[in-house]
Amino acid sequence: MPANRLMPTEESADLIELTRSIVDKELRPAVDGFEREARFPRDVFRTLGRAGLLGLPYPEELGGGGQPYEVYLQVVEEIATAWAAVGVGTSVHALSCFGLFEAGTDAQKEQWLPDMLAGDLLGAYCLSEAHAGSDPAAMRTRAVREGDEYVLNGAKAWTTHGGEADFYKVMARTSDDGGRGISCFLVPADTPGLTADHPEQKMGLMSSTTATMLLGVV
Template structure:
C-alpha cells in the first residue's frame, strides 16, 4: 500500500524565507518520498537519488553557513524540515540528521582552510556523510573506544572497527573518533576520513526490524592513512567534539520522532473516520476519541519541547539538558503513538497493507540511537543534581 502524503502541520515560522522553505520540503515529500516509502522500505532500498535531490535543493546543509554552501537557517527551522521529511519516510529524515551530525565537527571545529576545502562539497555537492563513534564493545560508554590513530610524521594511521554506523558502506566521508593518547575521554581525536580511502571497508548491513532502507553496518579501518590536515580540532579534543555533536544530534532525533508520530496519528485519524462499525464511524466512540486526543496532545508537547531547545541553541545559550529531555520525550511519544495507531486500526494495523506496523517497527530504534533513553535520563539528572549525586 502506498503511504499517504504527510498532512500539513500548522507552524509558526520566523521569516517568509523559512515558510517558502517548508513549502518546498512538503512538495518534495509529497511527490518524491512518501509515494515510494512503503515499497522501498519493504525492498530494503536506500533512496540515494532523494539525497541527491535534497542536496541540489540546498536541504543538506541548512544549519550551516551560506559561505560554505549551507542554508544559514536556525535550528528552529532546520528541525521542522527534518520533521516533515521523517513524516514522509524516516529513512530520509534520519539520514539528513546523520549527515548534519557528520558535518558538525568540521563546521564547528575545523580550521578556515579545512572548511573552505571540504564543506561546500559536503553541504551542497551531493556527498553523504556518516558519524563514527560507537564500536562493538563501546556504545553508551563511548569514552572507552579502542579504534587507534597513530601519528607518523604528517600523517595518521587509523585502525579499528566502528559499529552501528548509519550510511556505513555508502557514505562519501566519515567523521571518525579515534584514540590518539591516554585511556578515557582525554585521549580521543576527531578525523575526517574519505569514504574511498584505502583500507576503509564495511561489513554486510545489519538485519534490522525496521528502517530496512537505511543501511546500518560496521565500518572497518585497516591502517587507513590520512594527512594531519584532516584532523579536526586539537589532539585529545575529540570526545568534547563528540559530546557537542550529540547535543545537536539529539534534537534531530527528537524532530524525526515527532514526524513519525505525526504520520502515525494521521493514519489513525484517517482510518477511524472512515471505518464504520455499529452504524457509525469508529471515531465517534468515546474510548477511541480519547486515545486520539492523547496521541495528538503528546505530539504537540514533543514538538514544543524540541523547538524550545532549538531556540536556546539558536540564542547561543546552554541547551544540553533540554536536548536530552526532547530526545527522551519525543522518542517515547513516537513509540506510544505508534503502538496506539496499530490498536486503532485493529487487525489491519498488524498487516503490512497499512503503514502503521512499519511506524511501530521504526519507532523503536529512535529510543536507542544517539544515546539510549536511559542515558538521556542520566544526562538530565546530572544537570539537575550534579554528577556526584546518587
C-alpha cells in the same frame, strides 16, 4: 494532516512549503518500494541537497542555508513524516559535517564543505563501538601519528550510511586520557583499508543502511 507550524520568518515558512512539496512529489511515491527492497535512496539525498535542505544550519558562504536549528529540525520532521529513514539520514549527514565546520582549518572547509552541504558528498558518523555504545570514553579505535599523517585502526559499530557514504567522521583515540584523549578525523570512503561489514538485519528503517565500519590500518 500537516502540522500547523509557527515559523520565525517568511523565508523559513517558504522552506517548509518547499520541503512539503518535495516530500509529496519525490518521497511519498518512492518510500514503499525502497523500504520493501531495502535499497539505499542515494538519489533522494541528492534531490534534497540540490534543494538546499541538507545544509540548513550552516553558513551561506560555505554553501549552507544559514538557518537556525529551530528551522532545520522542523524541516527534518517534515521529511520524516513521509520517510523516516531519510529523516534519520538527513540528521546524520548534518551531524557528519559538524566536526569539520567547528574545528577544521579554513582550507579544509573550503575544500570539503560546499560539496558536503550540497549533498554531492554524503556523510556518516562513526562514534560507537560494539563494547562502547553509550560510553564513548571506552573506545578502542586508535589513531597513531606517523610523520604528517595519522594511521587509524579499529572498528565502528552501527554506522548509519555505512558502506554508502562518501566520507566518514571518525572518532578515534589519540591518547589514553579517557574522554579527553579522543580526536575527530574526516576519512574519505575510498581510503585504503576502510571497508564496511555486512549490513545489520533490522526490524525497520530498511532503506537506511547500518553497518560496522572496519578500519584496517587506514
